[in-house]
Amino acid sequence: MDLITLLIVDDHPLFRQGLVDVLETDPGLSVVGEAADGTAALAIATEQRPGIVLMDVNLPNESGLKVARRMLDERPETKVIILTGYDNAEQVYHALQLGAAAYCAKDIPPDRLLKTIYAVHEGRYVIHDQIMSAVEAANWVAQRADRYAMPAGMQAGDITIPLSPREREILELVTRGASNKEIAFRLNISQQTVKNHMTAVLRKLRVEDRTQAAVYALRHGWVRLDAPR
Incomplete structure (x- = not known):
């Protein structure tokens, strides 16, 4: 079986190292790059072409959601897992709208993180620790559209527009x-x-x-x- 290649994007070196330590315990995973900001993340993604990107939301100078948007625009086949300390339903909604496959809190236990990575690799979606099919994820988003969708004419930096x-x-x-x-x-x-x-x-x-x-x-x-x- 081919290795699942991963890129970690987070501005805290200790957190990145902790992720590397966890991920490298699994023989099916390979960390091919680390980045502390959006510019570096995009450059590494272009060079290494990771299958899955673990993306923090709060990056220096630019939101991780905007970086994910640009990354998915350049390489639509990439899968993005938003991994953040700010677990908020509205932010989950916008992350899924821009194309992310999963949204996890940073305090997720290692075994659940590994389970999430494999689920995303298989084409599933993970929301609040629940593994969903594409249809189930779409229903989750649709049920919250009236509450979280941006007013007509507003783009919020292109984050909430469904397509790039x-x-x-x-x-x-x-x-x-x-x-x-x-x-x-x-x-x-x-x-x-x-x-x-x-x-x-x-x-x-x-x-x-x-x-x-x-x-x-x-x-x-x-x-x-x-x-x-």
């Missing part, structure tokens, strides 16, 4: 009928990158295919077919 700018750009082209090959040519990216972004779009919108994603975008006003191309 690149994902919205690709979704608009899909809605206009473009194929992956045409999108790749138009945006000067590879077809595999297009596929990765579309996989992330389907996951975030909780839909099964491109057609459903396009309908969702039209219904929510993200794409206007009468707008200039």
